[in-house]
Amino acid sequence: MAERKHNDDAVLMTQEGFDKLTSELKQLRSEERYKIARRIEEARSFGDLSENAEYAAAKEDQAKLEGKILAMEQQLSKAKIIDSSSIDNSHVSVGTTVTIQDITHNKEFVYSLVSSEESDPENGLISSVSPVGRALMNKKVGDEVSVKVPVGLRKLRILSISVK
Numbered sequence: 001m002a003e004r005k006h007n008d009d010a011v012l013m014t015q016e017g018f019d020k021l022t023s024e025l026k027q028l029r030s031e032e033r034y035k036i037a038r039r040i041e042e043a044r045s046f047g048d049l050s051e052n053a054e055y056a057a058a059k060e061d062q063a064k065l066e067g068k069i070l071a072m073e074q075q076l077s078k079a080k081i082i083d084s085s086s087i088d089n090s091h092v093s094v095g096t097t098v099t100i101q102d103i104t105h106n107k108e109f110v111y112s113l114v115s116s117e118e119s120d121p122e123n124g125l126i127s128s129v130s131p132v133g134r135a136l137m138n139k140k141v142g143d144e145v146s147v148k149v150p151v152g153l154r155k156l157r158i159l160s161i162s163v164k
Contacts, residue, residue, distance in 0.1 A: 021075065021117065025073065028072070042054070114128070132156070
């Protein structure tokens with residue numbers, strides 16, 4: 001689920017996330033469409049289309065690609081870029097980077113809160129609608145939260161909040 005603003009159904013995104021999605025869309029529209037068109041053309045050359053598994057598979061892949069392109073176009077058309085200069089870093093929000101201490105395991109982590117479209121936990125980008133993201137939203141430095149995660153309950157303390 002995407003983060004929504006009170007007006008319309010805008011999707012909040014960072015500039016980096018918007019640029020990445022735009023680049024991926026451009027690649028899908030050009031290179032990927034071309035690859036599938038070539039597969040379809042090659043499969044057609046095999047003859048009878050009614051019993052042509054390669055043709056059917058290529059057409060199915062084409063439909064999936066077009067669906068993905070359409071979804072990305074819709075996301076980008078509703079995107080509202082978060083202006084990092086206007087983000088209030090007194091509390092956790094989309095666009096902030098937060099350093100937290102996992103009190104349960106005495107470890108520190110740094111996460112940037114982003115929209116679900118930009119989420120990439122392995123690279124420190126967590127969605128504001130994920131369990132951890134939701135628990136941290138609107139909290140301040142020093143606040144402690146308990147979060148149920150797949151491996152159990154974690155107690156987290158916010159150590160710092162910054163804006164990139």
